Amino acid sequence: MSYRILICYHTASGNTGWVTGQIARQLGELGAEVFMQNIACQQDAPAVDTFDAVGFGCPVMGFRPTFAMTDVIEKLPVQHGKPAFIFVSYAAVCASSLWMLAAMLSRKGYRVIAAERFRGELSWPVARLTGIIASKGRPDERDLSKITTFSRNIYAGLKSHREQGSGTFRRVPFAFFNPLSYMALLNKAAYLRFIMGKKRVDQSRCTRCGLCQKQCAASAISLNPYPQFNESCIGCWGCYNICPEKAISTFLGPRWGYAARAHYLDASPAHEQKP
Numbered sequence: 001m002s003y004r005i006l007i008c009y010h011t012a013s014g015n016t017g018w019v020t021g022q023i024a025r026q027l028g029e030l031g032a033e034v035f036m037q038n039i040a041c042q043q044d045a046p047a048v049d050t051f052d053a054v055g056f057g058c059p060v061m062g063f064r065p066t067f068a069m070t071d072v073i074e075k076l077p078v079q080h081g082k083p084a085f086i087f088v089s090y091a092a093v094c095a096s097s098l099w100m101l102a103a104m105l106s107r108k109g110y111r112v113i114a115a116e117r118f119r120g121e122l123s124w125p126v127a128r129l130t131g132i133i134a135s136k137g138r139p140d141e142r143d144l145s146k147i148t149t150f151s152r153n154i155y156a157g158l159k160s161h162r163e164q165g166s167g168t169f170r171r172v173p174f175a176f177f178n179p180l181s182y183m184a185l186l187n188k189a190a191y192l193r194f195i196m197g198k199k200r201v202d203q204s205r206c207t208r209c210g211l212c213q214k215q216c217a218a219s220a221i222s223l224n225p226y227p228q229f230n231e232s233c234i235g236c237w238g239c240y241n242i243c244p245e246k247a248i249s250t251f252l253g254p255r256w257g258y259a260a261r262a263h264y265l266d267a268s269p270a271h272e273q274k275p
């Protein structure tokens, strides 16, 4: 008995990409046929109908799932009980991010069968500047057993969904006592863009390689001939962090960037997935 699974993911600096690749690999080893859609590179709404289940993974930014991911979910067609699983990577404060994803998917007619969060190294340069750097090196092999358990739960949930017609529904509670859960509800992409500040490109460094444009999940960058940024930017710092030439700066110079795992932006299991 095999399952066709789509994992739709957003990764601004590679942490979620690494987790996604590992989940895909583990589900593949359990016998599933797994496809991945990096929402930055394939921005059409995912064609979910041919899949038995859909996974959604993204970083936590501003105490909530990234706007790039929630925008994709908003555009999905309504389903009738299709199984879904959700995961986020976060540095320290997940707040109610999983609840937000679960609530959105439930409104879209999905049945969330598994949810998990994974620690990632802090990719927000402003906090790195102040020395609050959590979980250095994560995600890495320390997270593999959690990923294995998560993948097995997904597979078991799919099995019971197919055999009994209804898989176990995974309740994701709202963190009522965490004030950041409420801040997350008030957050807007424009605030994160504002906090990031005006982006500048050092033309003497930029090679016009196009990586920032390709990996911007908000379609906010055009090469003209150097990167130019528009108002759809969600302030994820992805371009700043991943530019191999360190050509992008804001009010912060490029040296404060997170050493993004650019090789994990493509989460394909065929891709090398060493931590």
Ligand SMILES: Cc1cc2nc3c(=O)[nH]c(=O)nc-3n(C[C@H](O)[C@H](O)[C@H](O)COP(=O)(O)O)c2cc1C
Pocket (backbone or CB within 6 Å): 010, 011, 012, 013, 014, 015, 016, 017, 058, 059, 060, 061, 062, 063, 064, 089, 090, 091, 092, 093, 094, 119, 120, 121, 122, 123, 124, 125, 192, 235, 236, 237
């Ligand atoms: C603008 C911005 C805001 C962030 N906000 C949060 C947050 O609210 N809580 C948290 O735990 N981590 C936060 N982070 C850290 C990321 O969630 C974490 O580094 C994640 O692993 C990045 O995933 P990626 O490498 O797939 O982009 C933030 C990072 C950025 C760039």
Ligand code: SF4
Pocket (backbone or CB within 6 Å): 201, 205, 206, 207, 208, 209, 210, 211, 212, 213, 227, 242, 243, 244, 245, 246, 247, 248
């Ligand atoms: S990733 Fe860096 S070098 Fe490449 S186009 Fe963007 S700014 Fe220029």
Ligand code: SF4
Pocket (backbone or CB within 6 Å): 196, 212, 215, 216, 217, 218, 219, 220, 221, 229, 232, 233, 234, 235, 236, 237, 238, 239, 240
């Ligand atoms: S332009 Fe904005 S949304 Fe796009 S990668 Fe850069 S910070 Fe993220």
